[in-house]
Amino acid sequence: MEQREIEIFLTVGEELHFGRSAERLHISVAMVSKTIKKIERAVGAALFDRTSRRVALTPIGRRLYDDLRPAYQQILDGVERAVAAGRGIDGALRVGFLGTVVAQFVLQVAEVFHARHPACQVHIQESRYADGLGLLYGDAVDILLLAAPGMAPDLSESPVLFQEPPVLAVSARHPFARRESVCLDDLARDKVLRPRGVPDELEALSVPTHAPGGRPIERGVEFGTIQEMFALVGAGRGIFPVPTHASLYDVRPDIAYVPISDGLPFQWRLVWRTAGETNRVRAFCQAARDFVDTHGDPLIEQARPNG
Structure with missing residues (x-):
């Protein structure tokens, strides 16, 4: 089954009306009917009981509908997220950190980032030791500053930004x-x-x-x-x-x-879920690297007189 055929089948299964389905899909009723018949031939069984007064899913049609609907929605959601990720750098980026001092570094990087991408807001959130990587996996933050590598196959990380004895x-x-x-x-x-x-x-x-x-x-x-x-x-x-x-x-x-x-040494780097990587995440990583290249170790240098 092609994507368009799946879309037509699921729409008829939801509307239970060929005319409304055709109107919703911006195609002719004849095309809807032709497509359903093609799918039924491929399946080898009727998917709808059709009379002049009503359209209803057959048991086989109901099972196919229930199997296809969540998978098809997942595909649509995935495409939508990919499109959003590929657009310009706007919206919001959520950055997690561990420790109040590290927040100063995150805020300074956020200033550099925002100067380059004023349409994107950065929201920061403090993590606790007990949270571990939970903020990432719980989708509470998009990126997390850690003094350790992610050490998980579904995580990506920046190069080491700075390190401390x-x-x-x-x-x-x-x-x-x-x-x-x-x-x-x-x-x-x-x-x-x-x-x-x-x-x-x-x-x-x-x-x-x-x-x-x-x-x-x-x-x-x-x-x-x-x-x-x-x-x-x-x-x-x-x-x-x-x-x-x-x-x-x-x-x-x-x-x-x-x-x-x-x-x-403690090696500080940014970590994020590979599946959640966006232009915003990449741009924030670049802003962090540029800030460190300019200022050196951001935590030690800030504490030095006239530093």
């Missing part, structure tokens, strides 16, 4: 607070807090299951937000590695930040 957040009363640096082996000497909702493979990028020396790294209580994490660390309930910018923006009297000498 890790520091270890510890209680100001912790023995580590008096040290100039720690190493990954030191993580096995305390309990490392665990972010709720973060997949194990993503978490392992900053906190391995075992220290380089072989000792297991014990996990502590879970937290769902950044503020929960800081409260737990300040209370001595555990330790947690964070990006360097935390030592500049999240200064607290109950927390100390100690550089991790051999820790992997």
Whole structure:
């Protein structure tokens, strides 16, 4: 069956009237009747019971209608989304971020983006550790700024925009607070807090299951937000590695930040669902890359005097 034939069949199945179907499709009644007969010959059974007074689907026709309707609507919706994605950069773009400081970077990129594409509005939304990639998969945001790769086959990501060395957040009363640096082996000497909702493979990028020396790294209580994490660390309930910018923006009297000498850097990039990629998403990624090329590390540079 060709697309036009499917359209005619579904329209007759909905209207249950050849005349109204022909009018709706802007074709002749004869063409509607000819097409239905052609489909019935291909199927090998009548699809409609037709009298001078009424048109009704046969059991086979009803089954075919029920099978084709959702699939055909999905095709139409997909074409509509593709057309919308291919149009000019207008409408709205929803950008998610993790951490209040990172919001400054997102807002600055949004300003660059909006200057280039004034017809498109950028709406930002803060994510929580517990959200994981849920904002993307739940269609709450179109693109998400993360300090980790997407690590899923249905996700796309930008190149690394900037990276930061890790520091270890510890209680100001912790023995580590008096040290100039720690190493990954030191993580096995305390309990490392665990972010709720973060997949194990993503978490392992900053906190391995075992220290380089072989000792297991014990996990502590879970937290769902950044503020929960800081409260737990300040209370001595555990330790947690964070990006360097935390030592500049999240200064607290109950927390100390100690550089991790051999820790992997936090690499910030934009992540989005491949199926949801649009001109808006691509343009925002380009604006982010251009901003970083011009300003350097946006989180560290902003904290420097006259930076």
